[in-house]
Amino acid sequence: MTTHASIGIVSIALIATLVALATATGSILVQKQTTTADTYSQLVDDVTTDLTSYLEVRQIIGKFDPTHHYPPRIAINIHPLTTNTIDLNKMTIQITTTSDLFIYNYQESFSLKTGSLFSDDTWNRLATDTYSFVVSNDDDASVQAAHTLNKNTDTGFLLLTLPDNMNLNPYDTFELTIMPTPGQPRVFTLEVPLPSTTMATLYP
Numbered sequence: 001m002t003t004h005a006s007i008g009i010v011s012i013a014l015i016a017t018l019v020a021l022a023t024a025t026g027s028i029l030v031q032k033q034t035t036t037a038d039t040y041s042q043l044v045d046d047v048t049t050d051l052t053s054y055l056e057v058r059q060i061i062g063k064f065d066p067t068h069h070y071p072p073r074i075a076i077n078i079h080p081l082t083t084n085t086i087d088l089n090k091m092t093i094q095i096t097t098t099s100d101l102f103i104y105n106y107q108e109s110f111s112l113k114t115g116s117l118f119s120d121d122t123w124n125r126l127a128t129d130t131y132s133f134v135v136s137n138d139d140d141a142s143v144q145a146a147h148t149l150n151k152n153t154d155t156g157f158l159l160l161t162l163p164d165n166m167n168l169n170p171y172d173t174f175e176l177t178i179m180p181t182p183g184q185p186r187v188f189t190l191e192v193p194l195p196s197t198t199m200a201t202l203y204p
Helices: 004-053 142-146
Strands: 055-065 073-082 093-098 103-113 132-139 155-161 172-181 185-193 201-204
Touching: 055 172, 055 185, 093 155, 103 142, 132 142, 155 185, 185 201
Parallel strands: 103 132
Antiparallel strands: 055 073, 055 201, 073 155, 093 103, 093 172, 132 155, 172 185
8 A cells, every 4th residue: 555545544534533523522512502591491481480470489398108107298488589468368289190189278377486397296287188387487477467478588388288099109290389379370290209218309
């Protein structure tokens, strides 16, 4: 083989390598741009949903009993984003599965000065198909006096238990919808954890 032929083969191989590298790099950049755009779009959607519902949901925690001595317990940490008054008496929470819909109405508000949020004493107060609001901060006592969230410093936990007849299995999903008045509904798709999990952060 001549020197010119060898150089030609090496040049072709080098060009092919550069083309492959450029293609791969371009693919990575496009994928990264797409991921960034998707993340930005989701962030915008989340902020818009928060603003139109007048509520920020900071965390949703679930406590599950593998022995089924009590139904799953759900605690939702919320606070208003504006000074619009949210009437707890008019706010409902819905649990939706593939085959059923459960509606919860407001029962009461109370403060939890000491003890566990998930203690039996706290949850035994709940009646069927109702939710309670545990006050963390309420500067003007509007929550317990008038059952309203009227300042963006009002914070606390919505408490509810899932129905016994939901028959949830690990990795099953269900929708939890908070319907404030005023404001647009907040919808969360939550997943049931493994049976070995007793406490789980369901959102975020």
